[in-house]
Amino acid sequence: MxxxxxxxxxxxxxxxxxxxxxxxxxxxxxxxxxxxxxxxxxxxxxxxxxxxxxxxxxxxxxxxxxxxxxxxxxxxxxxTRKVAITMDTDYLKWEVNFPALHFCFSFSSRARDYATEITGINPRKTSILSRLSHWAKMGYDGSLPKPITSNEFVQLGKYIKPNCDDIFGVCIWNDQVIDCCKLFFPLSTNLGRCLSFNSLHSKLPEDPHLPKFTMDHHKKSARFIIYPNKTDYWHASHPYFNLMLTNQLELPTEKGGRDIILTVQWGNPTPTIWDITQVPTYNEPGVLSLSKEDRRCRFPAETDNLFLLKTYNYHACMLETQIKKFNESCGCVGHLFPYSDKFKTCNSTELKCGFENRDAIVQVENDNCLPDCEEIIVIQDRNTLDEDNIPAWAVTKLEFNMLPGPFKRYERYTVFSxxxxxxxxxxxxxxxxxxxxxxxxxxxxxxxxxxxxx
Structure with missing residues (x-):
């Protein structure tokens, strides 16, 4: 069992x-x-x-x-959400940078001397030599006794380029004397060769001992005074020089970016003060996530497909478009444009092509050149100063007074977040x-x- x-x-x-x-x-x-x-x-x-x-x-x-x-x-x-812009006045914590200043020159005494050497023109006929810098003819002059080569045009541009000591004597920020050469840096545009302060297209002041060039509504003012030097840099046929006031993003060019040209007379200047206010544009974080086509603007870091720009700006983008169009039309680029090793510089004979195609070059369009997302509107009011205490070594006194603010700004936001x-x-x-x-x-x-x- x-x-x-x-x-x-x-x-x-x-x-x-x-x-x-x-x-x-x-x-x-x-x-x-x-x-x-x-x-x-x-x-x-x-x-x-x-x-x-x-x-x-x-x-x-x-x-x-x-x-x-x-x-x-x-x-x-x-x-495919839309973008809208509104006005904001909640200004208690806002801060804005001092705008950019550009001293731009299309000719100089050194350039005159070099031009007479390579062309054989009488130095007294400065009006003929200055044609080499005329934008209306793209720098072309068919009456030159001797042709100018590409390398000579490149060298001519170097002689036009100003040194800091050629232009500036003393700079003062809020009663503090500052070396001007620590503030102004070279910048090339089709307006000529410039020395620029606080521009993102040249170089920002890097000395850690320098003050912050900013303004908010708590400060009384931000005052910047410049005493230009009396030097032989200037050419006799140019009694005026172009002084441009733009926001940090703008590149001054012949097509735009020069809405505020503060022309200063060199021969008999008058001390001048400019009161400045700015209206910035703020972008909500959601705007950056949109495509450029949807938001219809570009941010400073969006420099794709550009060869000269380190910081995007609409006018600078159009300048690059003009350079490309010039090269497509003539196989070279005129010496009035910023130099780039990507393109050959035209000689005096090839410049005739640029002159003949000037309208097509100047009026070229580019759908990829969109407005700046962070555009800042600069508003200035000019007044003359009754001052006799200008130093003998100085040409004049230029004073820029940024008023407290900003008290309003534009705000770009996405309609559907x-x-x-x-x-x-x-x-x-x-x-x-x-x-x-x-x-x-x-x-x-x-x-x-x-x-x-x-």
Whole structure:
């Protein structure tokens, strides 16, 4: 008996319990029966008549279709969302940088001397030599007795380039005397060769001992005084020089960026003061996530497909477009444009091509050159000063007084933000199907964790 009992127990132990049959439909049915989504439990309820199931199938399908259509529209609006600009006056914590100053020159006494050497023209005929810097003819002069080579034009540009000591004597910031050569740095444009202060296209002051050139509404003023030097740098036929006041992003060019030209008379100058205010543009973080085409502007760091720019600016972008057009038309680029080793500089004969195609070069268009997203509007009011205490070594006194502010700014924002998407999608899901974040958690819970318990 014991042997039979033991053998029967071994047989029972040897038998394996049958595995539960895996059924995808059963898992889905279990999920439908327990899901918090509205209506879907009626699709699998055994007690319901088939007509009721069809009713709920149509109702759920219509609800899901409406929900999906609404969500797709929301996502489409987000991808192609619009940008709007408004005025903001909440100025308590705002700060703005001092604008950029550009002293630009198209000719000089050193350039005159070099030009007479390479052309053989009488030095007294300075008006003829100055034609080499005339924008109206792209620097072309068909009456030259001797042709000028490409290398000679490059060298001529170097002689036009001013040194800091040629121009500046003393600079004063809020009663603190500062070495002008620590503030002004070279910059080339098609207006000539410039010395620029606080421009992102040349170089910003780097000396850690220098003050911050900024302004807010707490400060009384930010005053910058310049005493230019009397030197022989100047050419007799140019009694005026171009002094341009722009924001930090703007590059002064012949096409634009020169809305504020503070022309100063060199021969008999008058001490002058400019009161300055600025209206900056602020961009909400969501604007940067948009494509350039949607926001219709470009940020300073977006310098793709540009060869001269380190910081994007609309007028500088158009300058590069003109350079490319000049090269396409003539196989070279005129000496009035900033030098680039990517292109050959035209000789005096090749400049005739630039003169003949001037309109096509100057009026060229480029859809990729969009406005600046961070544009700052500079407003100035000019007044003369009745001062006789100008040093004998100085030409005149130039004073720039930035008034407290800014008290207003433009604000660019997206009409449909990411938060708007979350709220709208959540509302659509809740309204049409009764879904929430926890409804997503239910899917793996019922499909994988609870599927073997029944």
């Amino acid at each position: 014991d042997k039979l009992k033991n053998s029967s127990e071994k047989i029972k132990m040897g038998k394996k319990e049958p595995k539960k049959k895996f059924s995808i439909w059963k898992i889905i049915k279990t999920y439908f029966e327990n899901s918090s989504l509205h209506g879907i439990k009626y699709l699998v309820e055994d007690e319901l008549h088939w007509s009721e199931k069809i009713f709920w199938m149509v109702a759920c399908g219509l609800s899901w279709w409406l929900c999906t259509s609404l969500i797709m529209g929301i996502i489409s609006d987000f991808i 990411l938060l708007d998407v979350v709220v709208s999608v959540g509302s659509a899901l809740g309204l049409f199907v009764g879904a929430s974040v926890l409804s997503i958690v239910e899917i793996p819970y019922w499909l994988f964790i609870r599927r073997d318990e029944d």
